[in-house]
Amino acid sequence: MDTEFGLIEWIRRRAAAREGVPLGIGDDCAALRLAGEALVTTDMLMDGRHFRLGEATPDQVGYKALAVNLSDIAAMAGRPVAAFVAVALPKDNAGAIARGLWEGMRPLAERFGVALAGGDTNAWDGPLVICITVVGEATARGAVRRSGAKPGDALLVTGPLGGSLLGRHLRPRPRVAEALAIHEAVDVHAMIDISDGLAADLGHVLEESGGLGAVIDEGAIPVHEDAVAIARDDGRPPVEHALHDGEDFELLLAVAPDDADRLLAGTPPGCEALRRIGVVSDRPGLRLRSADGAERVIEPRGFDHLAC
Amino acid sequence: MDTEFGLIEWIRRRAAAREGVPLGIGDDCAALRLAGEALVTTDMLMDGRHFRLGEATPDQVGYKALAVNLSDIAAMAGRPVAAFVAVALPKDNAGAIARGLWEGMRPLAERFGVALAGGDTNAWDGPLVICITVVGEATARGAVRRSGAKPGDALLVTGPLGGSLLGRHLRPRPRVAEALAIHEAVDVHAMIDISDGLAADLGHVLEESGGLGAVIDEGAIPVHEDAVAIARDDGRPPVEHALHDGEDFELLLAVAPDDADRLLAGTPPGCEALRRIGVVSDRPGLRLRSADGAERVIEPRGFDHLAC
Numbered sequence: 001m002d003t004e005f006g007l008i009e010w011i012r013r014r015a016a017a018r019e020g021v022p023l024g025i026g027d028d029c030a031a032l033r034l035a036g037e038a039l040v041t042t043d044m045l046m047d048g049r050h051f052r053l054g055e056a057t058p059d060q061v062g063y064k065a066l067a068v069n070l071s072d073i074a075a076m077a078g079r080p081v082a083a084f085v086a087v088a089l090p091k092d093n094a095g096a097i098a099r100g101l102w103e104g105m106r107p108l109a110e111r112f113g114v115a116l117a118g119g120d121t122n123a124w125d126g127p128l129v130i131c132i133t134v135v136g137e138a139t140a141r142g143a144v145r146r147s148g149a150k151p152g153d154a155l156l157v158t159g160p161l162g163g164s165l166l167g168r169h170l171r172p173r174p175r176v177a178e179a180l181a182i183h184e185a186v187d188v189h190a191m192i193d194i195s196d197g198l199a200a201d202l203g204h205v206l207e208e209s210g211g212l213g214a215v216i217d218e219g220a221i222p223v224h225e226d227a228v229a230i231a232r233d234d235g236r237p238p239v240e241h242a243l244h245d246g247e248d249f250e251l252l253l254a255v256a257p258d259d260a261d262r263l264l265a266g267t268p269p270g271c272e273a274l275r276r277i278g279v280v281s282d283r284p285g286l287r288l289r290s291a292d293g294a295e296r297v298i299e300p301r302g303f304d305h306l307a308c
Numbered sequence: 309m310d311t312e313f314g315l316i317e318w319i320r321r322r323a324a325a326r327e328g329v330p331l332g333i334g335d336d337c338a339a340l341r342l343a344g345e346a347l348v349t350t351d352m353l354m355d356g357r358h359f360r361l362g363e364a365t366p367d368q369v370g371y372k373a374l375a376v377n378l379s380d381i382a383a384m385a386g387r388p389v390a391a392f393v394a395v396a397l398p399k400d401n402a403g404a405i406a407r408g409l410w411e412g413m414r415p416l417a418e419r420f421g422v423a424l425a426g427g428d429t430n431a432w433d434g435p436l437v438i439c440i441t442v443v444g445e446a447t448a449r450g451a452v453r454r455s456g457a458k459p460g461d462a463l464l465v466t467g468p469l470g471g472s473l474l475g476r477h478l479r480p481r482p483r484v485a486e487a488l489a490i491h492e493a494v495d496v497h498a499m500i501d502i503s504d505g506l507a508a509d510l511g512h513v514l515e516e517s518g519g520l521g522a523v524i525d526e527g528a529i530p531v532h533e534d535a536v537a538i539a540r541d542d543g544r545p546p547v548e549h550a551l552h553d554g555e556d557f558e559l560l561l562a563v564a565p566d567d568a569d570r571l572l573a574g575t576p577p578g579c580e581a582l583r584r585i586g587v588v589s590d591r592p593g594l595r596l597r598s599a600d601g602a603e604r605v606i607e608p609r610g611f612d613h614l615a616c
Contacts, residue, residue: 022345023453026516028383028500029347029444031451037330038346039337042428042441044394049432075336086352086439120350120439124357131394131428131439133350136337143339145331192336208334 002095004121011102011116018115020137021082030117032082036138041072047127051170053090058100060170061130066105068195069134070112070174071249075193076143077183078136080112080176085119088129097128112176141183144253149190149209151282154260155216159250159273161198162227162241172249179251181268186259197246199286200300205254206286213285215295216278224248243288244301254280310403312429319410319424326423328445329390338425340390344446349380355435359478361398366408368478369438374413376503377442378420378482379557383501384451385491386444388420388484393427396437405436420484449491452561457498457517459590462568463524467558467581469506470535470549480557487559489576494567504608505554507594511608513562514594521593523603524586532556551596552609562588 012025023031032038045065047053053061066083073080085105089097098121109116114134158175175193182188190209192201198221206212218239227241255263260276267274278289287295320333331339340346353373355361361369374391381388393413397405406429417424422442466483483501490496498517500509506529514520526547535549563571568584575582586597595603 023451027454028380029349029386029451031384031446032346032348034342034346038340038342038443040340040390040392040426040441040443041337042392042394042426042439044396044428044430044437044439046396046430046432046434046437048434049396049430072336076339078337082348084348084350084441086350088352088354088357088437118348118350120352122352122354122357124354126354126356126434126437129352129354129396129434129437129439131350131352131437133348133392133441135346135348135443138339143331143337146335 007095007098007121015116016110018113021115021117024115024117030082032135034081034137036140037143039073039076039078039136039138039143040133041069042131042133043068044129044131046129053128056170058097059104062101062104063108064170065130065132066108067172067174069132070176071172071193073134073136074174074176074179075191075251077179077188077191078138078143080114080134080136082115082117082135083109084117084133086131087121088126089123090128091123091125094123101130112174139180144183144188144191146190146192146205147208149205149212149254149280151212151280152257153189153254153280154257154276155214155278155280156253156260156274156276157222157250158271160222160224161194161248161250162224162238162245163230164226164245164247166226166229168226169247174249175251178270181271182253182263185268186255186263188253188255190254192252194248194250194252195246197244197301198252199243199298201252203286203300205252211284213281213283214278215281215287215289218288218290220275220277222273222275243298315403315406315429323424324418326421329423329425332423332425338390340443342389342445344448345451347381347384347386347444347446347451348441349377350439350441351376352437352439354437361436364478366405367412370409370412371416372478373438373440374416375480375482377440378484379480379501381442381444382482382484382487383499383559385487385496385499386446386451388422388442388444390423390425390443391417392425392441394439395429396434397431398436399431399433402431409438420482447488452491452496452499454498454500454513455516457513457520457562457588459520459588460565461497461562461588462565462584463522463560463562463586463588464568464582464584465530465558465560466579468530468532469502469556469558470532470546470553471538472534472553472555474534474537476534477555482557483559486578489579490571493576494563494571496561496563498562500560502556502558502560503554505552506560507551507606508608509560511594513560519592521589521591522586523589523595523597526596526598528583528585530581530583551606
């Protein structure tokens with residue numbers, strides 16, 4: 001039988017030190033030295049809601065729980081520094097699940113230079129719940145918000161969309177390096193990571209930017225092969241999946257048109273899949289333009305996490 | 309029926325702005341400007357484990373969940389800045405519970421100048437889970453760790469202990485101002501908040517300080533009237549409750565003996581209940597000295613959150 005302190009010690013021994021984290025696991029708080037503004041994001045994943053233990057292994061859950069938070073840091077063009085992991089473990093198998101979560105998080109933490117600097121370990125009769133908070137730092141260029149899109153801005157995405165349910169949603173690649181490279185190259189007006197779906201997340205950017213609209217070129221949307229595969233089964237057009245599926249964790253960004261040209265001409269490192277998909281407009285609403293020039297209004301289908 | 313975005317908007321409208329928090333609820337991350345080192349702590353509370361909905365109201369749960377995190381910031385002599393609240397809400401009553409949690413958190417957040425700057429809102433078939441992360445900042449005097457106790461240091465506690473189960477555990481008073489006042493007045497070598505019980509938490513300080521020991525004067529321990537009340541029922545001595553009950557959320561600190569004299573002579577604001585209870589020793593182990601000078605070894609009874 002694992003004990004709480006035994007498990008914390010097991011993790012503490014494996015948690016790598018990191019510059020900027022003078023105090024990690026083992027005190028009342030962790031202490032971090034941040035170069036710029038602190039960026040903070042938190043995400044809770046629950047068994048039966050965001051994953052199913054049995055279909056997904058604990059290390060897949062650990063990976064995803066950390067990755068979605070890193071993706072939020074990426075969406076601000078920030079650098080991740082430290083992660084804090086709180087868990088409610090099913091008591092029958094608490095230790096094995098905890099170690100599995102850790103095994104999933106570790107390679108990701110190492111790759112992105114994130115210290116596992118604290119958390120809270122509990123067991124109970126209920127299903128697995130994992131809540132990760134990541135603290136990052138803004139670069140000298142500042143954090144990129146959702147709210148800075150301007151009429152005329154070009155809209156770009158960092159990779160193909162749709163069909164993540166086939167498995168990709170469990171192993172998203174946080175676009176941290178891509179975001180930093182893009183923000184280094186040009187002034188990014190607004191950015192968001194695509195978790196609710198391209199249409200819904202673009203809707204968030206437009207709303208936060210003062211009630212703007214956008215026109216998306218249907219043929220310009222990069223459609224993932226998984227969206228094509230799902231479309232074969234359900235008969236809906238692949239582009240519908242690319243617009244609405246969610247959990248892609250690619251970035252959607254708004255930049256001045258000249259800067260879009262610049263980004264697409266001299267591709268920043270890792271951004272080979274960057275595509276321009278449309279333009280921000282001062283006319284509210286989201287419109288999809290087909291090859292023949294016809295436009296139709298599309299409604300974001302936001303995922304409501306309160307509706308079960 | 310509440311929607312996720314409706315609920316987030318409800319909270320966002322009520323969340324007060326705060327200097328140092330340029331970006332709160334509504335983006336991928338919050339952004340904070342911190343004056344010193346970032347202090348980060350996270351605590352997860354689960355229905356059936358840390359409270360029982362029905363016995364405790366949602367606003368009591370919200371209060372406690374925030375208070376225990378503020379207490380961790382206090383234990384480092386830090387200033388709390390922002391709170392991040394992730395919840396798994398029982399779907400049958402998600403909106404009402406969420407608003408109740410908020411009503412419990414709000415007065416505490418206002419009193420301690422903490423911005424509710426982000427979170428994650430979910431509903432499910434399971435019991436209520438709330439996970440709060442608080443980010444604070446160290447003062448110019450630096451964060452106080454658990455690990456700096458020295459042989460000869462005086463041990464002090466900020467208030468009476470024991471019997472919190474009678475109800476006090478639901479409404480702890482985070483000793484943030486007290487910790488700042490004490491740390492301003494003297495050099496605090498080590499500090500911890502008493503959550504697992506005086507004996508267990510003193511054990512943590514002694515272990516983290518390099519395997520030291522301590523002698524506690526039995527008669528000097530401030531025993532809470534609730535400990536006396538519980539002792540009447542269970543027949544155990546009140547001091548046993550003061551040593552082992554936990555969830556007091558008073559602070560235990562180690563300072564040089566002269567500084568202890570100074571603190572007790574010129575009481576810092578709010579620290580009228582401060583008491584000297586013993587001394588740190590280089591002889592490992594925790595010993596309790598009774599009025600006749602006899603010493604007995606006491607074993608910390610740590611609460612194992614993995615053992616159900």
